[in-house]
Amino acid sequence: MEVLKQGGNAVDAAVAAEWVLGVVEPQASGIGGGGLFLFYDIGTRRILSFDGSVKAPAKAFPKMFLEKNGKPLPYQAERNTGGLPVGVPGLLKLTEEVHAKYGTHKFPFAKLMEPAIRLAEAGTEVSATLARAVRENAERLTLLDPEGTVFFEKGVSIGEGKKISQPELAKALRLIQAKGAEAFYEGVIAKSIVRAVRKNVYREGLLSERDLEDYTIAARDPIHATYQGYDLFSAGPPVDGGVMLFRGLNLLSRFGIPGFGQVAETYHLLGETQKIAFSDRSGVADPDLFDIPLEELLSDAWAQDRASTFKFDQVLKSEEMKVVGPQKGKNRAGSSIIVVDPQGNIAILAATLGDAFGSALKVPGYGFFLNDLLTDFVADPASVKDPQSAELISGGQRPRGSEVPVFIFKNGKPSMLLNAYGPDDPAVVLLNVIVQKIDLGASCSGAVTFPRLLVQGKALRMESGLYGREMIRLKLALLGHDIEKEDPIGFAQMVCFEEGSDRIEGESDPRASGEAAGF
Numbered sequence: 416m417e418v419l420k421q422g423g424n425a426v427d428a429a430v431a432a433e434w435v436l437g438v439v440e441p442q443a444s445g446i447g448g449g450g451l452f453l454f455y456d457i458g459t460r461r462i463l464s465f466d467g468s469v470k471a472p473a474k475a476f477p478k479m480f481l482e483k484n485g486k487p488l489p490y491q492a493e494r495n496t497g498g499l500p501v502g503v504p505g506l507l508k509l510t511e512e513v514h515a516k517y518g519t520h521k522f523p524f525a526k527l528m529e530p531a532i533r534l535a536e537a538g539t540e541v542s543a544t545l546a547r548a549v550r551e552n553a554e555r556l557t558l559l560d561p562e563g564t565v566f567f568e569k570g571v572s573i574g575e576g577k578k579i580s581q582p583e584l585a586k587a588l589r590l591i592q593a594k595g596a597e598a599f600y601e602g603v604i605a606k607s608i609v610r611a612v613r614k615n616v617y618r619e620g621l622l623s624e625r626d627l628e629d630y631t632i633a634a635r636d637p638i639h640a641t642y643q644g645y646d647l648f649s650a651g652p653p654v655d656g657g658v659m660l661f662r663g664l665n666l667l668s669r670f671g672i673p674g675f676g677q678v679a680e681t682y683h684l685l686g687e688t689q690k691i692a693f694s695d696r697s698g699v700a701d702p703d704l705f706d707i708p709l710e711e712l713l714s715d716a717w718a719q720d721r722a723s724t725f726k727f728d729q730v731l732k733s734e735e736m737k738v739v740g741p742q743k744g745k746n747r748a749g750s751s752i753i754v755v756d757p758q759g760n761i762a763i764l765a766a767t768l769g770d771a772f773g774s775a776l777k778v779p780g781y782g783f784f785l786n787d788l789l790t791d792f793v794a795d796p797a798s799v800k801d802p803q804s805a806e807l808i809s810g811g812q813r814p815r816g817s818e819v820p821v822f823i824f825k826n827g828k829p830s831m832l833l834n835a836y837g838p839d840d841p842a843v844v845l846l847n848v849i850v851q852k853i854d855l856g857a858s859c860s861g862a863v864t865f866p867r868l869l870v871q872g873k874a875l876r877m878e879s880g881l882y883g884r885e886m887i888r889l890k891l892a893l894l895g896h897d898i899e900k901e902d903p904i905g906f907a908q909m910v911c912f913e914e915g916s917d918r919i920e921g922e923s924d925p926r927a928s929g930e931a932a933g934f
Contacts, residue, residue: 416428416933416934417530417930418431418450418477418522418527419464419608419754419756419934420934421521421522422519422521423518423519423521423522423556423756423758424517424518424519424756424758424760424801425695425754425755425756425761425762425823426454426455426513426514426517426518426519426760426762427514427518427519427521427522427527427631427747428733428754428756428761428762429452429695429752429754429763429764430510430513430514430518430524430527430764431512431519431522431527431531432596432669432752432754432764433450433506433750433752433764433766434527434528434565434588434744435530435531435534435677436750436766437441437531437584437691437750437783438531438535438539438581438584439533439534439539439542439545439687439841440542440544440545440750440928441545441581441584441770441772441783441784441830442544442548442549442552442748442768442771442784443548443748443749443750443766443767443768443771443836444506444728444748444749444750444766444767445506445570445766445768445783445784446504446506446507446587446588446591446599446769446783447468447504447506447564447608447767447773447778447783447784447786448469448504448505448506448766448767448768448769448773448784448785448787448788449468449469449502449504449505449506449509449767449786449788449816450467450468450505450506450509450510450761450764450765450766450767451464451465451466451467451468451509451650451654451764451765451766451816451891452465452467452510452513452519452763453511453637453648453649453650453762453763453764453765453820453822454513454760454761454762454763455464455759455760455762455822456760457758457759457760457761458743459906460827460885462637462648462822463517463634463637464634464635464636464637464650464651465509465512465632465633465634465635466509466632466633466634466635466650466653466654466813467505467506467508467509467510467632468505468653468654468788468813468814468816469503469504469505469786469788469789469813469814470502470503470505470626470630470811470812470813470906471502471789471792471808471809471810471811471812471813472502472503472621472622472623472626472721472810473623473625473626473629473810473811474621474623474769475621475789475808475809475810475811475812476808476809476810477796477802477807477808477809478796479499479621479808479854480494480499480500480792480795481796486795487794487795488575488794490790490794491746492554492555493540493618494790494794495555495746495770495774495775495787495790496555496558496559496617496618496768496774496775496776496787497559497607497615497617497618497619497620497774497775498611498612498613498617498618498619498620498621498622498699498774498776498785499618499619499620499621499774499789500620500769500774500786500787500788500789500790501612501620501622501773501774501776501785501786501787501789501930502622502786502788502789502814503622503626503627503630504599504608504630504785504786505632506766507591507598507600508630508631508632508754509595509597509598509632510524510764511524511595511596512632513632514527515596517760519605521707525592525593525595527856528588528591528592529592531588532585532588532592533720534582535580535581535582535584535585535588535782536582536585537580537583538578538579538580539578539579539580540576540577540578541573541574541575541576541577541579542575542923542928543575543928544927544928546572546574546575547573547576548574548748548771548772549573550572550714550725551746551748551771552770552771552772552775554574555772555775556775557570557613558616558617558775559616559617559775559777560777564777565579565580565581565780565782570780575902578880581782582780582782582916583780583781583783584782585782585783586782587599587604587778587779587781587782587783589720590602590603590604591604598902599627600628600630601624601627601628602628604778605624605627605628606624607778607779607780607781608627608778608785609622609623609624609627609696609777610786611776611777611778611779611785612776615776617776619714626679628660630910631805632775633703633794635650635652635702635834636651637649637650637651637657637747637822638650638651638657638661638709639712640664640665640713642662642664642667642668642849643670643853643854644666644825645825645830645831645853646823646824646825647660647661647664647821647822647823647824648821648822648823648824649661649819649820649821650819650820651700651702651707651709652699652700652701652702652707652815653699653700653701653702653813653814653815653816654699654701654815654816654817654818654819654839655696655815655817655842656816656817656818656819656835656841656842656845657819657820657821657842658698658709658712658713659692659693659696659738659819659840659842660698660815660819660842660845660846660849661713661822662692662693662712662717662718663688663689663692663693663842663846664846664849665692665713665715665717665718665739665837666688666691666692666718666721666722666725667684667685667688667850667854669718669719669722670684670722670725672684672688672850672854672855678825678884678887679886679887679890679891679894680727680891681850681855681889682868682875682877682881682887683727683730683891683894683896684725684869685846685847685850685869686730686868686870686875686891687725687726687730687731688725688846689733689843689846689869689870690731690870691724691725692721692897693840693842693843693870694711696815697804697805697806698712699712699731699815700805700806700815701805701812701813701814701815703813704805704809704811705805709711712766723815724760729894729895730894730895730896740932744814744912746770746771746838747767747769747770747771747836747837747838747839748768748769748770748771748772748836748837748838749765749766749768749818749836749837750764750765750766750767750836751763751764751765751820751834751835751836751906751908751929752764752765753832753834753908753910755829755832755919755922756787756911759764759829761822761829761832763816763818763821763822763832763834764820765820765834765836767786767788767816767818767836768784768785768787768788769786769787769788769791770787770790772784773785773786773787774786774787774804777786787810788814788816789814791814791815791816792806792807792812792814793806793808794807795805796895798856809873817840817841817842818834818836818841819833819834819835819842819845820833820834821833821834821845821847825914828838828912829912829930830911830912830914831852831859831909831910831911831912832909832910833845833848833849833907833908833909834907835848835905835906835907835908836905836906837905837906837907839904839905840869840905841905842862843867843869843870843905844867844904844905844906844907846862847865847868847904848862848865848867848907848909851865852909852911858920859911859920859921859922860907860920860922861864862905862922863908863909863922863923864922864924864925865880865923866878866879866880866881866882866903867881867904868870868881868904869901869905873897874897874898874899875891875896875897875898875899875902876898876900876901876904877898877899877900878900878901878904879900879902882898903926905926906924906926906927906929907924908922908923908924909922910931919933921933
């Protein structure tokens with residue numbers, strides 16, 4: 416906020432905020448991970464998308480996650496831990512390069528790191544989110560750092576409200592502040608990263624200094640869809656969040672939301688839409704290495720064909736669905752920043768380490784965690800028929816991510832901005848939010864806070880606010896839904912522009928520890 420008050424723009428503020436989040440929520444994002452940057456340039460009226468997702472090391476190969484007996488490593492504390500799942504981090508280069516092109520001269524990149532450095536040195540209070548992440552990942556964290564970290568006291572995980580400082584992280588940020596991203600990708604930090612990945616106490620990885628030196632971000636064309644008179648834009652492949660969300664909305668547009676008088680029917684439609692739209696993600700991959708049939712994936716012909724499988728009076732059976740792609744763990748974490756500046760520029764920065772604390776591998780002497788995002792590839796090549804499939808890891812390939820930053824315009828002007836993160840599919844979270852806002856007329860706050868539902872396997876999972884409505888549960892059960900309770904279902908952020916005025920409303924999900932602010 417201070418960056419904006421002092422004349423910085425949306426890019427400046429988003430970059431500064433991300434470095435602060437890397438200190439106060441080190442389990443979610445940071446310089447050891449990847450990210451996406453979606454930017455609306457008010458001067459040109461263009462939407463720009465930049466891809467800073469991680470890349471697989473050059474020596475990565477399809478069978479790298481198999482044990483000696485040929486079976487895939489178990490996910491939790493095995494495949495997602497140590498040096499093996501670490502991809503080449505992209506967040507630092509992403510923010511540096513986007514800022515160089517679209518930030519202001521008033522706030523050099525180095526200056527934007529200063530608030531984060533001061534916090535790391537002086538210390539911050541542990542949030543409930545961080546305390547919970549430390550408890551849930553204590554085994555992984557202590558496995559790789561047996562002597563303990565700043566997150567433990569005498570072998571016990573820190574509690575909420577405890578103040579901790581991170582001098583090693585401050586040291587890394589100071590070095591980057593002085594020498595730029597080069598210190599990370601080519602200098603002493605690069606050497607320490609490679610040493611940590613290849614010589615840690617648990618599971619060695621494949622990352623090399625050359626991998627770091629060769630890393631590049633990519634400018635991508637945003638993808639576009641229409642829904643109920645709105646224009647929607649999001650990041651395209653290699654992330655699939657926007658594609659999945661737009662497919663879901665395309666399907667819903669074939670039916671229309673039943674409305675307030677038919678609540679159970681609305682949730683049946685939402686649940687079955689998720690099954691149909693999100694079941695097959697195989698068409699989304701790294702566009703630098705594979706041809707992506709985007710027009711086909713987002714086409715009306717696809718939606719019309721899949722809509723014909725929908726049944727109003729019963730659920731689709733599992734054998735009728737095609738489920739493709741790796742199943743991600745429930746430990747997923749990330750950060751989300753949405754900024755609108757006084758001039759009208761807009762930035763959404765989505766960043767992640769993958770699972771909470773990423774690979775749980777902290778770079779000695781520099782205090783930041785490395786991602787585990789290579790687990791987004793299929794671990795068992797035998798489960799994939801095509802040996803050339805994009806589901807299989809190869810050198811230099813970006814994994815398919817699930818981030819879903821979204822700009823929604825109406826009549827050529829910004830109307831809504833959204834992002835989602837957390838352990839559940841972000842596209843599912845935003846499908847819930849958008850239906851509440853656009854179809855059911857909820858306020859910005861109401862759309863974010865309203866209870867959500869998620870289809871996972873054969874189960875229709877509902878947050879407590881929906882699960883507690885017995886009549887709705889009964890009607891859905893009669894249609895064949897296997898209903899379970901789950902809290903929470905993802906975390907969302909939303910900004911709404913009031914039509915016909917300059918009023919802007921922001922809402923950060925109360926399910927998480929974020930907040931909205933303005934001036």
